[in-house]
Amino acid sequence: MNALLLVALGGLMHAARSFGPAGPEGGASTLLAFGYVLVTAFFAGRLFGQLRLPRLTGYIVAGVVAGPMGLGLLSREMVGSLDVVNGIAVSMIALTAGSELELRAIRPLLRSIRWIALLGVLGTAALLSAAVWLLRSLLPFMAHLAPAQAAAVSLVLGVVTVAQSPAVVVALRDELRADGPVARTALGVVVLADLMVIVLFAVTSTVAKATFGAGADAAHTAATLAWEILGSLGAGALVGVVLATYLRKVAGGAPLFVFLTTVVVSEIGRRLHFDPLLVALAAGMLVRNATQVAEVLHRELQPSSLPVSIVFFAVAGASLHLDVLATAWVPAGVIVLVRAAGLLSGARAGARLARAPATVVRYAGFGLLPQAGLALALSTLFAKTFPEFGAAASALTLGVVALNELLAPAVYRAALVRAGEAGQGESPAPAAEAPALELLRH
Structure with missing residues (x-):
């Protein structure tokens, strides 16, 4: 039945886009x-x-099949118009992750x-750097x-x-309850890894620009990092206080207020050069560890x-550019294997x-x-930082991301x-799916 519904939805989408020469435009296209x-993704x-x-x-997979690289039911313009969802989703997932990182509970896992x-x-970042160096004749x-x-x-x-991807770790944990x-350690590691990767990218890209004579400014880089990381954490603490106050003092409208908070964190935070993930993560952790309204x-x-x-x-x-695998599938495949071996053995x-x-020894690395x-x-930021060859290098990084x-x-x-x-969590799966089912019925 789900497969038949997917076929029917594809036919309806094709018909809707064929009404005009270019299909719906503007806001109608986004909706x-x-x-x-x-x-479609729900039933897939x-x-x-x-x-x-x-x-x-x-x-x-539903996105790949329907997207520009698949059946073309979604144009690149349509996919681009949905970018706003990405920031909101990252903020919401990070808020969820933060609200479940109870320091007292994970203290035994901190080591x-x-x-x-x-x-x-x-260790894997160093191993991957060495692999890219050795593969340079293929790049x-x-x-x-x-x-x-x-x-x-x-x-x-x-x-x-x-x-890493905290979004996938959180989504799979919720799906399987x-x-x-293992689940707590993997979540803690990927959250910490995101912070480490952000810092390392800023440092290594600054060094790389210096080798190209770009005149990298270490003081400016340090100030930017401090603003992005410390500023994001400070803003997150403020957002956490606002959320906790609302949930404690106001009787109704909490789901809408929480949703609007993630929108604000995503859109305004980005304009202030904050990291939405760090802001929402800090807010969730404050609510969990300093208030009584985490649940x-x-x-x-x-x-x-x-x-x-x-x-x-x-x-x-x-958004995956699967076509890049045609030009970079050999080095991308090697890097995927090296990355997996490094992460699993290092973990x-x-x-x-x-x-x-x-x-934890046996399974945490898979997270x-x-x-x-x-x-x-x-990958996108790398292409912008090094415009001379960034687009070509993105074929490699996007190929790796696509496979993983x-x-x-x-x-x-x-x-x-x-x-x-699996099944050891407290929230029942049907309850988590109920809002989407209710939305689809209407």
């Missing part, structure tokens, strides 16, 4: 794209769930998180670079390709979190050093494999099941 993506996720695959993989982040993430954009320039660019690409040391916040996030997440992952799938070594439980928003954002985005969620889902943590 059409949003509605089609939401409904249910179909993948029946096949015992991650629902979010269904959302991504594991620290060692896995150091060995798994930093046309590095052919004419001096050795110092090639080394610096390799460092930047190592940082870009190691980026997973809880336990209320988690409950009020549910009505809008699932629909926004569905569109977020579907748009991520539609295992770090967990053993921390004397973590056996399940580091997925990629999504941050890796795509860094499609394959890694299923691997992490299997790891959570094998670790025995």
